[in-house]
Structures are given as C-alpha cells and as structure tokens.
Amino acid sequence: MGRYRFETGEHELFRKSLRKFLADEAVPYYEDWEKERLIPRTFWKKLGEKGFLCPQVDEAYGGLGLDFSFGVIIGEEMERVGAGLTGVGLHNDIVVPYIESYGTAEQKQRWLPQCVTGDYITAIAMTEPGAGSDLANIKTTANRDGNHYIVNGQKTFITNGIHTNLVVVAVKTNPHERHKGISLLVIEGDTLGFTKGRKLEKVGMHSQDTAELYFEDCRVPISNLLGEEGMGFRYLMEKLQQERLVVALAAQTAAEDMFELTKQYIQERTAFGAKIASFQNTQFKMVEMATKIELGKTFLESLIEEHMAGKDVVTKVSMAKYWITETAREIATECMQLHGGYGYMEEYKIARRYRDIPVMSIYAGTNEIMKVIIAKNLGL
Structure with a gap:
C-alpha cells in the first residue's frame, strides 16, 4: 500500500524507481554538493533523461502528462535526500506551471520541451x-x-x-x-x-x-x-496556493526524516547504563513529535486531494504552510537535543536538518503573512 490514499501501483513504481535513482545519483554525492555549495547541472540532465522533471507537462511538449500527485512523490523523495534539492520542486511544481497555465501555444512549444530535459532550469x-x-x-x-x-x-x-x-x-x-x-x-x-x-x-x-x-x-x-x-499579481496569487502546499510537504517530509533519525539514535545510544529510548522523558518527547507528525500528514493528504480536485484551499493551505513549518522547526530543536552533543556535529544529519528548516517559515510567504490571509478569510 502506498503512502497516501490516492497512490496507485503506478505511483508506487514511480516512487521506487526515483528512490533507486537518487540512491545512485544523489545520496553518495550530496555532502560534496553541500560543501561545493552547488548541485551540478549534470544531475539536472540525468533527472530529465529519467522523466523526473515536470512529469505533468503535456505529452505534446515532451512531458508524461501525469498529474500533481507525481510531483508530490518527487518533492518528498528529493527532500528525503536533503533540502538542498528543493530547486527541483520549484522548477517542476512552481515555475513551469506558470508557463503551462498562462503561456501561448508558441511559448509552450518554445520553452516546455527544454524544461522537461533539464536544458532549461527555471x-x-x-x-x-x-x-x-x-x-x-x-x-x-x-x-x-x-x-x-x-x-x-x-x-x-x-x-x-x-x-x-x-x-x-x-x-x-x-x-x-x-x-x-x-x-x-x-x-x-x-x-x-x-x-x-x-x-x-x-x-x-x-x-x-x-x-x-x-x-x-x-x-x-x-x-x-x-x-x-497588468495581470501578474493575480497570476502570482493563483499559483502561490500550490507553492505553499509544496513547502508544507517538504517540511512534513523533513519532520518525518528527523523523527526516524532520532528514533534510531536513541535506540542505539546508552546513558547511565540504559538505552536513551528507555527514559520516560525521551519517550514522551517522541510521542509528542509522532502525534504532531501524524496530524500534519493527515491534514496534508486531504489538502492534496482537494487541491487536485480544483477546490479553493487558500485558507487551509495557509494553515498547513504555517503550522507544519513551525512544527518542523520545533521537531528539529527537540531532535537535536535528544542527540546530545552529537546533534551539534556536522557529521550527523540532524545538524544539517536543524539549519535547513527555519527558512521554510520565511519563503513562499512568511508565516506571519499566512496568518494575515487566514484572519482575513475567517472574516476577522
């Protein structure tokens, strides 16, 4: 069974092949990319060759004609490797949809095929x-x-x-x-x-x-x-709904990843002659995080379904973007604490996660702006 209700066998195969591709082409090099402060263009080209760039683009322009649910899978798997791959989701699910929605046939023909191959990075x-x-x-x-x-x-x-x-x-x-x-x-x-x-x-x-x-x-x-x-502002407002959903999704995936890293660590690490996982304080912290993660996942799943059905989810998307990114930030702090001194060492992935998370509350509209939107839509 897939991760979401809407996942089919096709989704499962897609996720499996993407995960295998990333295990070969991204995971072994990711730390080097972090040090070099850049992901190579060759990686983008490989993504394009495998059909992982803009799979939603119409087949007439070289895409696979798939729906947003496949973008969800790409976003999650990229985030699982590291937040530095966020530019792929931006290209696929945020920028290219502007051309798909508002571009003329001539513009689509001119730009979309090369967005799919990775010759254009948007x-x-x-x-x-x-x-x-x-x-x-x-x-x-x-x-x-x-x-x-x-x-x-x-x-x-x-x-x-x-x-x-x-x-x-x-x-x-x-x-x-x-x-x-x-x-x-x-x-x-x-x-x-x-x-x-x-x-x-x-x-x-x-x-x-x-x-x-x-x-x-x-x-x-x-x-x-x-x-x-003169219509640019309206276009931006229309498209920010999906952008904020993509950010919430990344924060959710990061939170789940941090939880799993920490669960593994506390089950291996001992203090005072016992596993850290056996201490009640540790268990309570993990339970609180697991609950918040489960709530976030359920909320996101229903949101993705409503968004794909073309419903107006501006209020809910703003709630998800604000709440899930804030929660991920809290979880990053708790997980680092449970790692003790090792959590502050660069060789542990939790240190990187701790650095990567805070910007999620800032970009795609700050969480304060999310609250302004929600308040307005609540009629306050």
Missing part, C-alpha cells in the same frame, strides 16, 4: 532588496519600446539563481499602479542586460543555489510576456 523572481512580503511594492520596471520591454531592476534570494537560464520575472509595466501594474515576463539566460550576482551564502540549504539577479536596460521581446499585461 526560477521565479519576485523578491527585491526592498520588497518581500509587500509584493505590490516591487520597483523592477518594464517600459515598452516598440517590440520590446526595457527591463531595469534587481531581484534577490532567487532559488536556482546561479543555474537558471529561464526566469519568470515580476515587473512593473505600469509604475503608477500597485497590484494592477504588475506583469510577468519570461527572460532567457542569454538576454543582453541580464546578469547574475554572487551566489548567496545561507545559514542552511547550502547546495541549493540562491542568487541576486540584475536587469540593466535588458531588452525583452514582447512575445515573452506571460498572459496579459
């Missing part, structure tokens, strides 16, 4: 040095000049920022408007005037490349406008 550029949660306040401008937009501005904290060669960029096409002034442009890596800044040094997620992007009189053809001008 990113989405919303955040700026002076605009994070207040997205309507972005300053990157795109002024019309004949058949082009002239783009000027700077983006920061961009996941896949070093590798990316296809970026969905939130720009102001009308600087006098807030929400209605935002449009989305797809900018290719070799566009003149588009440069990348340094690879940002983060507290955790070391192998995940994160960078600043600069646009200086960057000439982007108007044929690269995604959807309609």
Whole structure:
C-alpha cells in the first residue's frame, strides 16, 4: 500500500524507481554538493533523461502528462535526500506551471520541451532588496519600446539563481499602479542586460543555489510576456496556493526524516547504563513529535486531494504552510537535543536538518503573512 490514499501501483513504481535513482545519483554525492555549495547541472540532465522533471507537462511538449500527485512523490523523495534539492520542486511544481497555465501555444512549444530535459532550469523572481512580503511594492520596471520591454531592476534570494537560464520575472509595466501594474515576463539566460550576482551564502540549504539577479536596460521581446499585461499579481496569487502546499510537504517530509533519525539514535545510544529510548522523558518527547507528525500528514493528504480536485484551499493551505513549518522547526530543536552533543556535529544529519528548516517559515510567504490571509478569510 502506498503512502497516501490516492497512490496507485503506478505511483508506487514511480516512487521506487526515483528512490533507486537518487540512491545512485544523489545520496553518495550530496555532502560534496553541500560543501561545493552547488548541485551540478549534470544531475539536472540525468533527472530529465529519467522523466523526473515536470512529469505533468503535456505529452505534446515532451512531458508524461501525469498529474500533481507525481510531483508530490518527487518533492518528498528529493527532500528525503536533503533540502538542498528543493530547486527541483520549484522548477517542476512552481515555475513551469506558470508557463503551462498562462503561456501561448508558441511559448509552450518554445520553452516546455527544454524544461522537461533539464536544458532549461527555471526560477521565479519576485523578491527585491526592498520588497518581500509587500509584493505590490516591487520597483523592477518594464517600459515598452516598440517590440520590446526595457527591463531595469534587481531581484534577490532567487532559488536556482546561479543555474537558471529561464526566469519568470515580476515587473512593473505600469509604475503608477500597485497590484494592477504588475506583469510577468519570461527572460532567457542569454538576454543582453541580464546578469547574475554572487551566489548567496545561507545559514542552511547550502547546495541549493540562491542568487541576486540584475536587469540593466535588458531588452525583452514582447512575445515573452506571460498572459496579459497588468495581470501578474493575480497570476502570482493563483499559483502561490500550490507553492505553499509544496513547502508544507517538504517540511512534513523533513519532520518525518528527523523523527526516524532520532528514533534510531536513541535506540542505539546508552546513558547511565540504559538505552536513551528507555527514559520516560525521551519517550514522551517522541510521542509528542509522532502525534504532531501524524496530524500534519493527515491534514496534508486531504489538502492534496482537494487541491487536485480544483477546490479553493487558500485558507487551509495557509494553515498547513504555517503550522507544519513551525512544527518542523520545533521537531528539529527537540531532535537535536535528544542527540546530545552529537546533534551539534556536522557529521550527523540532524545538524544539517536543524539549519535547513527555519527558512521554510520565511519563503513562499512568511508565516506571519499566512496568518494575515487566514484572519482575513475567517472574516476577522
């Protein structure tokens, strides 16, 4: 039986083959990638060859035509290896769906096949040095000049920022408007005037490349406008639902992984002549964590099903993103404590998890913003 109610034999085979692929191609090299602060492009290409990039893309554009449930499996298996692989889920389930939903047939033909092969590695550029949660306040401008937009501005904290060669960029096409002034442009890596800044040094997620992007009189053809001008903010709001679900899913998987690591450790480690697992305090801590993990999993399962059925799950997704990421952070602290001094050593995976978890409460909309959304939808 699969991990979720909706899993079929096909899902099980897919998970099995992905897990085998990662055991061969990612797990043995992951610590090196963390030290090098980068996952090689060759790994992306291998993912593409095996059908693990954008499996939801229509067969007409080289995809497998599968639904979001297969993205769920990819997200979980990547997170199980390490949070540094989060860029794959961003490419598959967050950025490429913008092109699928709002792109013209010509744009899809131009970009999607190479997103499936890994020749294109995508990113989405919303955040700026002076605009994070207040997205309507972005300053990157795109002024019309004949058949082009002239783009000027700077983006920061961009996941896949070093590798990316296809970026969905939130720009102001009308600087006098807030929400209605935002449009989305797809900018290719070799566009003149588009440069990348340094690879940002983060507290955790070391192998995940994160960078600043600069646009200086960057000439982007108007044929690269995604959807309609002035509709960018609405598109972002529509797609953030799935993005937040993907983050909640990663936090849930990380929590489960930390629990299993800790369970194994306390059953092997002795203190005062007994296994740590035999102490009542340890047992109670583990019971509390196991309960929270079970609640999170059940909530997520129903959410995934509702999301796939096309229901409006904005409130619930905001709840899941906030609650599951906060819970994962608590679990990281408890698990490190139960590892004792070894938990603070880099050679133990729990130390890496402890560093990787906190950003989940920050990106894809901070947990404070989640609470603002929930409060509003509760009619408060």
